[in-house]
Amino acid sequence: MRSLIRAAWRSFEMSTRLRVVSPWAYLNWLVFPVIFAAIGLFVLTSSGYARVAYGVLGGGVIGFWSVTYLDGGNSIQEERWNGTLEQIFAVPTPLVVIVIGKILGSLLLGLLAFIPTVGLAYFGFHAVLPALDPLRFAVSLGVLSFSFFIIAVALTPLFAISRSAFTVLNGLELGVYGLCGFMFPVSQLPQWLQPISYALSPTWATRALYASATPSASGDIAGWWLASIGLSALYLVVSVALYRFVEVRARVSGELALA
Amino acid sequence: MTQSLAAFARSTWLQYVALFQWATPLGYFAYKVVLPVTQIVFFVQLGVFATGPGNALYFALGNSLQLTANSGIFGVIATVSNERQYGTLPLLLGSPANRLLTFMSRSFVNVLDGIVSVVFGLVVTAILYGLDLRTANLPLLGLCIVVISITTAGLGLLFGSLGLVMRDSIIVANVVYYGLLILCGINFPVSRLPDALQVVAYSLPLTRGVMAAREAVAGAAFGQVAGLLAGELLVGAVYAGLGYALFRLLEGWARRGGLQEAY
Structure with a gap:
């Protein structure tokens, strides 16, 4: 067990060091969130400040998500481009341990996205969260982080076995923002899309996050936390099977670098 | 002349093929269809949440027109950066090919692709949000789409030159x-x-072109938006000219410093 923790820690440490010098990481945690926050704040404050919480937090949530799953997932793609993906599969340490270390690093970096976006809201638009319940907010953020972490861990095998998985998910990026209610409630979506939203764990955590920062919000926040955690657990179960499949397939096909 | 045009056409086609060398059919579909649709839907829903359903078309139309930047900015910049990534930049810089033709062919295919992207966006807008073009000045709207696709590619050329170094x-x-x-x-x-950002906005392509296109959709005559389109073309020409000058400047710099192979 200690050796696995050490391996995950080294993976975390190495990937964090690489991110510090990677311009892509700065694009994801700093530039993108600020751009989306700016658009959100301009649009959402055009008719008053009633919906401003979505502008204050929306860019940060988008940045957090992008760094966690895109940066975390893409780190596997980069291993392929750097010719080190086979070594990662061949070492005695399970793939999932290495992936957990990488994604914990991106999770930590992703949280930074809230700093510039909240700063932009405050200094650029004089906008603050209307009614923050610190305890509920902290728990909601924790649940959101957990849901992002599990999704990133679950998706990574897809990045490993398919070169186009990243492209496809990248194409869906803005759709995910909408489906998970990162910048507006999912009730804004067409009725037929809402069931998809409810099957996504970040939807519930994001709903709880906004409810804990909005004065008039009502609802079962604890139930939303549980829904998010439950869905995340379900993803985890599916991902275990996916990891086993990928590890076997990579060895059998021998096409890891070409996938 | 014929040879130059043939080289231009060949170069243009190969630019496009090379641009999507990374893509499987599914990846291409995600990039060219899913991404534009989700962009339009996301910003429309954000706008509707903020300002009410009456403004849905404002957001849908704006984002449909902005899709040209997907080709004009990403496409044009990627053509140079891909040359570097795949190690063909030294060959390009070492070839005796006419620099202006090489430079312009990098944007031409993306202008066409940008026009197709906008038309696709408008079709999506018509289907999802009921964009009604029966009262629109369609020839003028078509002209606006061509103009913004050219001017956006002009901006792309300027930043694409950075790919040399x-x-x-x-x-x-x-x-x-x-x-x-x-x-x-x-x-x-x-x-x-x-105010300061408004100055930046009016010195960029798209700003005037999008205004003109919105007017065209509302049925405006050419004379009402001629000034906007002339301004848009001027801005695009300035960026393309600056881009070409920067391309030549950075080409020399890259050659002297061996930067074209630095990766």
Whole structure:
């Protein structure tokens, strides 16, 4: 067990060091969130400040998500481009341990996205969260982080076995923002899309996050936390099977670098 | 002359093929269909949440028009950065090919691709949000789409030149593409920006072209938007000219410093 923790820690440490010098990481945690926050704040404050919480937090949530799953997932793609993906599969340490270390690093970096976006809201638009319940907010953020972490861990095998998985998910990026209610409630979506939203764990955590920062919000926040955690657990179960499949397939096909 | 045109046409076609060398059919579909649709839907729903359903078309139309930047910015910048990534930049710089033709062919295919992207966006807008073009001045709208596709590619050429000396110029493409969403009146009027940013907005392509296109959809005559289109073309020409000058400047710099092979 200690050796696995050490391996995950080294993976975390190495990937964090690489991110510090990677311009892509700065694009994801700093530039993108600020751009989306700016658009959100301009649009959402055009008719008053009633919906401003979505502008204050929306860019940060988008940045957090992008760094966690895109940066975390893409780190596997980069291993392929750097010719080190086979070594990662061949070492005695399970793939999932290495992936957990990488994604914990991106999770930590992703949280930074809230700093510039909240700063932009405050200094650029004089906008603050209307009614923050610190305890509920902290728990909601924790649940959101957990849901992002599990999704990133679950998706990574897809990045490993398919070169186009990243492209496809990248194409869906803005759709995910909408489906998970990162910048507006999912009730804004067409009725037929809402069931998809409810099957996504970040939807519930994001709903709880906004409810804990909005004065008039009502609802079962604890139930939303549980829904998010439950869905995340379900993803985890599916991902275990996916990891086993990928590890076997990579060895059998021998096409890891070409996938 | 015929040989030059043939080289231009060949180069243009190969640019496009090379641009999507990474893509499987599914990846190409995600990039060219899913991404535009989700962009339009996301910003329309955001706008409807903020301002009510009456403004859905404002957001849908703005984002449909901005889709040309997907080709004009990403496409044009990627053509140079891909040359570097795949090690063919030294061959390009070492070839005796006419630099102006090489430079312009990099944008031409993306202008065509940009026009197709906008038309696709308008079809999506018509299907999802009931865009009614029966009262629109369609020839003028078509002209606006062509003009913004050319001018946006002009901006792309300027930043694409950075790919001669910069490893991650595609990052610049991301910043410029999404920056245009803030500055060019895509999701809210330029007048809502602070004064300094309004100056930046009017010095960028798209801003006037999008205004003109919105007017064309409302049925305006050519004379009503001629000034906007002339301004848009002027801005695009300035960026293309600056881009070509920068391309030649950085080409020399890259050659002297061996930067074209630095990766």
